[in-house]
Amino acid sequence: MQVRNARSQSQTKRFLPFTVLGLSGMAVSSSLFAAGFALRNHSASGVGTSLASDTVNTFDASGILANPAVMSAFKGNSISLNINYTDANIKAKNGTLTPGPQLRAGGIPGYPVVGPGSESEVSEPVVIPSIYNIYQVSEEVHVGWSFNVPYGTNTEYDNNWAGRYHGLKTELQAYDVGIHGSYKITDMIAAGISLSWQQAKGELSSAADLGAVNYAIVGAQARAGAIPPAQVPAALQAAAAGIGTNDAIGTYKGDSTAFAYGVGFLIKPWEGSRLGLSYKGQVKHEAKGDFKWGPTTAQAATTLAILSSGAVPGQNAGRFRNSDDAKLDLTLPPVASIGYAHDIVDFTVYANVTHTGWSTLKELNPEYNGQEVVTQLRWNDSVYYAIGADYRFSPEWTIRYGVGRDQSVTDTDHRTPRTPDGDRTAVSVGGSYKMGAFDFSAAFQQLFLEDTESQLNASAYNDNNGRGTFKAKYEISPSIAVVSAGYSF
Structure with missing residues (x-):
């Protein structure tokens, strides 16, 4: 490849600061906690109705x-x-x-970035356990405890794929241990409260094109x-020749x-009906x-x-040094629900x-070595709608079915390869056997x-300049299977 001397020297002077700025963004570019990563499908009885x-x-x-006040409806103790x-x-x-635009103005050759643009398996299947326990203290009072995983995600791409500067690996597990209590105020109204301790662990990585930086340095x-x-x-x-082939992978791990x-309420407005x-x-x-x-290479x-x-x-040399004191503040969303059964x-x-x-979750502001890097998310609130039913065709057997509709929290202009979710329709079937x-x-x-x-x-925005403009399409077809066992005593 022939590169003219004078043009390269003058344009490299303009390009270098933008390369370094973009590179710092690549290091921790996308969300540690990906879009739409709530896990609500914990029990077979709930999934069977699509969470209706x-x-x-x-x-x-x-x-x-979902609602600690439902404990008031239980006679005796129960575990699931x-x-x-x-x-x-x-x-x-x-x-x-x-x-x-800054890289184009700098005349940096070698783009579009080479690498496979398709990945057949982005996310591995996962197994998620949970346990719930209810104790009846008196006619009015119940207490309980639980263990579950309320948030989680995992996506991982090959190190040489085309979108590597926007994201490689994203993994999250959030564990929750909770205590619950309910009080039956009247025969019609019960109130409940939950308090829990969460531990979140995560890892994210993405690549940085040090070949382009080396070109600018030369x-x-x-x-x-x-x-x-x-x-x-x-x-x-x-x-x-090293542009797009001499990468460094930045990995953040934190907990x-x-x-x-x-809080929750269970209301029985009339016989056979429940409002939660x-x-x-x-x-x-x-x-x-x-x-x-x-x-990834000697260069x-x-x-x-x-x-x-x-x-x-x-x-700032600190952007390119390892750190044992990296920080990331993240606020997980509030959730409000209303449900009805008849x-x-x-x-x-x-x-x-x-x-x-x-x-x-509008943006992320990770910090390491005194530097703050902003990644815009601009997520939106979402609303999930579901209807379902169960049919008890014998004292032992119950079948369930349900449909739900959920909104994506992001859009085409902000959907990262870490969590490429979208609007979805859920269809569920299930059943139970009592012995x-x-x-x-x-x-x-x-x-x-x-x-x-x-x-x-x-x-x-500025931190995206060094990553480049990324375009991709996704095919997503999630499936969920849940088995549960319960005991009442």
Whole structure:
């Protein structure tokens, strides 16, 4: 590749600051906690109705997760064990990456970035356990405890895929241990409260194009006269060959603990009907961990060493150094639900509306080595609607079915490859078998999502310039299977 000397020297001078700015964004570019990452499908009795029975589920002890007031409907003690198997089944297609305006102005060659634009398996299946326990203290008072995973996500792409500067690996597990209490105020109204301790652990990684940075450094050296004029064309040509192939992978790992609360009411307006109301407050996590660089080639290691040494004038070396004191503040959303159930002979019909305040996640501000890097999310609140029913065709057997509709928290201009979700329709079936004091349940849910797209514009904000404009399409077809076992005593 031939690169003209004078053009390269002058334009490299303009390009270098923007490359470094963009690179710092790439290091921790996307959300540690991805869009739409709430996990609500914990029990077979709930999943069987597509969560239409949330806030009014009195079949087993798992109902306390959505509304602690449902404990007032239980006679005696109850325990519920649940295993959830979720396969997100995400496929990325036709991914392309082109430079931002500052990189184009700098004349940096080698774009679009090479690398496969499709990934057949982005997310691995996961198994999620949960347990719920209810104790009746008196006619009016119940207490309980629970363990579940309220939030979680995992996506991972190959290190050389086209969208690597916008995201490689995202993994999150948030564990919740809760205590619950309910009080029957009257025969018509019961109130409940939940207090819980959460531990969140996460990892994110993305690549940084140190080949482009090295090209800029060579250009700056040529301009300063550090390279003999006769050798400049060959030096620039050699540096240009490394663009898009000499990456460093930045990985952030962190964990946090926080406390959460929830309140709920169960109202019986007339015989055979239940109205459930619940609210869970937002949870503020202050994650602490470390940030590490991992160069993929010898040239990337050399470039990283130059940057971290402070040898590049006007650039903050701390951006390119490892840190054992990285921080990330994150506020998990509040959730408000209203549900209704009505018994009709052997049928019970359900309806539910749940509002999740994802707008609490407008941006991320991770910090390491005294630097703050902003990643815009601009998530929106979402509303989930569901209707369902169960039919008890014998004292032992119950079947369930339900449908739900959920809104995406993001849009095409802000959908990252870390969590490429979209509007979805859920269809569920399930059933239960009672054998004395024991009950066994199973449910299956299939989610249908329209094909979604990402169009992340490099011009949207400064930290996106160095990452480039990324476009991709996604096929997403999640499926969920849950089995539960309960015991009443």
